[in-house]
Amino acid sequence: MPELDFGALAAAPYRDWLLAGFLFSLQLAGLALLAALPLAAAVALLRLAPRRAARAIGSGFVEGIRCVPLLVHLLFWYFGAPELLPxxxxxxxxxxxxxxxxxxxxxxxxxxxxxYMAEDMRSGLRAVPGGQLDAARALGFSYLAAMRLVLLPQALRIMVPPLISQTLNLWKNTSIATAIGTAELMYQAQRVETGSFRGFETFALATAAYLSVSLLITALSLAFQHRYPPRPAARS
Structure with a gap:
């Protein structure tokens, strides 16, 4: 049985490569999350809008994105979309x-x-009794004001746990970015494995890195659900 040697990966440059990949994966996930949340909120509002054209735009976005594998999206934005530029x-x-x-x-x-987050937000907003939206509109609130001031505060308790789960999926999906040469954790792990010939140790460390962040996100979800348990839906 071959002897394991994790110490070989603690020396430069392997340690620096793995650390740089881990930090870039965290940065990539964080920036994507910050951009995805407001975009998802806008799409969810379109999906629930009273106008048919707005609902069609929201539905087209959701179905057009979700029905295509993430790898295809990555390849399109790296190889395909730049071809349209001058x-x-x-x-x-x-x-x-x-x-x-x-x-x-x-x-x-x-x-x-x-x-995916847009659908979680839409489900959370739809869980609030519809009569509250009608009542807010009857009081003179616009559609956006009624959503922001009346429905959204009540729906947050329902929306946050699935949104945290989607954050976990986002973190794990950063590993697929290695397919286009993004210097995230998996890309750097492959680089270290090629240079050190320590495949088990390298990918064991990468697995531990993904697992540690995933467990932290899961703990946040459990803590939120414990602090804010779902309330039974009120009757409209």
Whole structure:
């Protein structure tokens, strides 16, 4: 049986590669989450809007994103979308030292997470009795004001746990960005494995890194549900 040696990975440059990949994965997930939440809220409002055209736009976004694998989104934004740019801009983008891989991964992860989060937000808003929206509109509130001031505060208790679960999925999905050469944790782990020939130790550390953050997100979800247990729906 081969002897395990985790100490070999504690030396430079392997340690630095793994740490840089881990930090970039956290950054990628965090930036995608910050962009996905407001986008998801906007799409959820479109999905519930009284106008049919607005609902169609929201539905088109959700179905168009969710029905395509994340890997295809990544490849499209990295290889396909830049082809639509003017030649001068495309040359500057690829030859100017820009992190094109990271940008493409961020766009794909943001859109993908937003499509799923929008449905969680829509479900949470629909769980609030519809009579409250009618009452708010009767009092003179606009559709957006009624959603923001009346329905959303009540729906947050329902929406947050599934949104935290989608955050967990977002964190795990950052690993797929290695397919386009994004220098996240899995990309750096493969780089370390190639240089050190320590496959078990390298991917064991990468697994531990993903697991630790995933458990932290899960703990936050459990803590929220313990602090704010779901309330029974009020009758409309």
């Amino acid at each position: 030649e001068a801009l495309k040359t500057r983008l690829y030859q100017g030292g820009h992190n094109v891989e990271g940008g493409a991964a961020w766009i794909a992860l943001t859109l993908y997470a937003a499509a």
